[in-house]
Amino acid sequence: MSALAIPPAPAPTSRPRLEIDPSAVAANTRLFARRAGDAALMAVVKADGFGHGIVEMARVALANGARWLGVTSLAEALRLRESGIGAPILSWLNPVDLDVHAAVRYRVDVGIPSLQHLARVTSQRPARPLRIHLHLDTGMARDGAAPADWAELFDRARRAELEGHVEVVAVMGHLPCADQPGHPSTRTGLRALLAGVALAESAGLRPTLRHLAATAATLTDDSTHLDLVRVGAGLVGIDPSGTARLAQAIRLSAPVVQVRALPAGTGIGYGHADVTDTPTNVGLLPVGYADGLPRTASGVAEVWVDGRRCRVRGRISMDQTVVDLGGAPVPPGTTAVVFGPGHDAEPTIDDWARWSGTLPHEIVTGLGTRLERQYL
Template sequence: MTHPATATVLAPHEPRGEGARLTVDLNAVAHNVRLLRRRTAAELMAVVKADGFGHGAVDVARTAIAAGAGWLGVTSVDEAAALRDAGLRVPVLSWLNPVDADFDTAVRRCVDLAVPSRDHLDAIARADGLARVHLHLDTGMARDGAEPGAWLELCRRAYAAEREGRIRVVGVMGHLACAETPGHPANAAGRRLFEWGVAAARDAGLRPAVRHLAASAAALTEPRAHFDLVRVGAALVGIDPTGTTALRTALTLAAPVVAVRRVAAGTPVGYGHAWHAPAATTLGLVPVGYGDGLPRHAWARAEVQVRGRRRRIAGRISMDQLVVDLGDDPVRPGETATVFGPGGGGEPTLQDWAGWADTIAHELVTGLGPRLRRHVLPADNRDPHGSLT
C-alpha cells in the first residue's frame, strides 16, 4: 500500500523573495589574469564577448585590465561600443561583423576591426576616418578568416588602402582549431600557416605590429603560438579547455529549497514519470531549471549539493524547477542547494555539469538566463603578496 506524499512549505531562512542566485567572484578573474600574465611574454587581450562569457562584460573587462590585461576583444561593434560607453579606453578589437556593419561608429569609437575578406576590407575602407584593422587569416578551421588562396590579394589591397590613408594595418590574426589538445599536429600546421601569412603581409609592404594566434587553450599550452598577443576569454573566468591548469572558477549558482515532501517508494516524479523513487525518500524542490540555462538532458546524471552532500536530481529538469532526492536528510525549506561552484567545498562544478550534459563549460556559462539574480563580488586588485597590481 502506498501513502500519499506530504509536503511542507515554510518561510525561507534567506531574505524574502530571493530565488536562484548567481555569484560572480571577480577575485577569481583577477587571479586567472595574473597567472596567465606570468605564463607568457606576450600582451594579454581579455576577450569579453557574450557578456564576458556570462559573467558581465564590463565587470570582467575592468578587473582584467586592473590585473594586467592591455587589450579587450569582442565580436560585434555593438559589444565594443558598450565597453567604450563604460569608459574603457584600452585597445578594443571586434572581429566578427557583417559587411554592412556600422563601421563608422567603430572608427569613431576607436575600435579595431578584423578583416576576413576583400568585401570587409572595402567596406571598412569606406568608413569615415582612419580605421585600424587586423587582417584575419583562416589557419585551418574553414570558418572565419580569409582563405589562404585569397590572402595575397587581400594583403595587396590592404597595402593600397593603407597608402591611400583609408586604413592602418596594425595586426594579423588567426585561430587554432585543436589547441585544446596540446601537441595535436593541426596546431603546428596552423602556426606554420600563420607565420607564412605574416611574412606575406610584410612582403606586400605591410608592417603589422601585433601578431596574434593563441586563444585560451594555446595561451596555456602552446608558447610557440603566443607571438605578440594572446586572446584569453574562457580562461579569464576559470575555464581551461586543455584540463592542464588550475584556474579559479568565478561563478557559483545556488538556490533555496522552496518545498520538501516525503514520498513512498515507487513515487513517480516530473514530466513523463522518467524517475521513480527507489525507496521512501524526501524530495526537495529547487526553483531553477532549463529556463535559467541548465541543460535539460543532464538530469539523469546531474547532482546538486545540499547540506554539504551531493544529491541526485530526481526526474527531468523543468523550465523553472528541478527536484532533488534528499534521502533521509532533514532538510527544511529555505536551506541552500548549490547547483555548481568552484568545487572547493565538494559542490558540483561547471566541468561536472558539462560532462553530464555532453557539452563544454563555455556553452553553459554563456547560456545562463537573465532572470538569475547576479551578485558580484569585487576584486581587491591585489596579488597574493598583497601589493597592488
C-alpha cells in the same frame, strides 16, 4: 498511498543567485599575463564576459595585467566604451555591413576576414583610417580569409591603406586543436600565420602585431604567443587543455522552495521519465533550463544540499528542478548549491558539463538573465 507534504517553514524570500568572485578573475588574469611572457594579453570578454559580466570582467582584467580587450561584435565593444573603458578593443566577428563610422568614432579595431568585408570598409570612406586586423584562416575552415585569397586581400588592404581608409595593425589566426598539446595542427597553423605575415609584408604592409594563441595555446605552447595572446575562458577558470589550476569564479545557488515525501512508485516530472523505487524525500528548486541548466543533465546531475550531494530526479524543467533528499529532508528555504568552485565538494561547472555532454563554456555562457547576479 498519496504523497505527504512536509509542514512548510516560513516562505523563503531569496531566489536563484549567481555569485561572481572578481578575485578569482584577477588571479587568473595575473597567471595568464605571466604565461604570455613578452606578448601582450588580450582579455576576451565576449558573450557577456563568458556569463560573468562584460564590463566587470573587463575592468578586473585590465587592472591585473590585460592590455587589450576582445569581443565578437561591435555592439559589445560600444558597451565597453559607453562604460568608460578606454583600452584598445578588437571586434573580430562582424557582418559585412558593419557600421564602419561607429567603429572609427569609438576607436574599435575590427577584424577583416574577407575581401567583401574589406570592400565594405573602403566603400564607406571613413573620416579617419579604420584600424584593422587581417584575419586569416590558419586551419579552422571557419572565420578568416581562405589561403587562396590572401595575396589579393593583402594587395587590396595596401591600396586601402595608401588611400587613407584603413590602418593594418595586425594579422591574426586561430588554432583548432591547441587544447591537445603537441597536436600537429598547431605547428601547421603557426607556419601558416607566419607565411601570411611574410606575404603581407611583401605587399608593402607593416603590421605591428601577430596573434594566434587563445587560452589553450597560451598555456601549452610558448611558440604560438607571438605579439599578443587572446584569453577568454581561462579568465573565468576554464582550461580546455587541462594543464593548469585556475581559480573558479562562479557559484550558483537556489533555495529549496518545497519538500515532499514520496512513496515508492511515484512518477516525477514531465513524462514520468523517473519513478521512485523506494520511499524518499525530494526538494524543489526554482531554477531550470531557462536559467542555463542543461536538460540533458536530467537524472544524472547533482546539487549540494546540507553538506551532501543530492541527485536530480526527473527531467529538468524550464523553471524547476527536483532533487532527491533521501531519508533526510531539509526545511524549505535551505540553500542548495547547484555548482561552485568545488572547495566544499559541491558540484562544479566541469561536473555539469560532463553530466550534460558538453563544454564548461556552454554552461557559463548559457546562464539566464533571470538569475540574480551578485559580485562578491
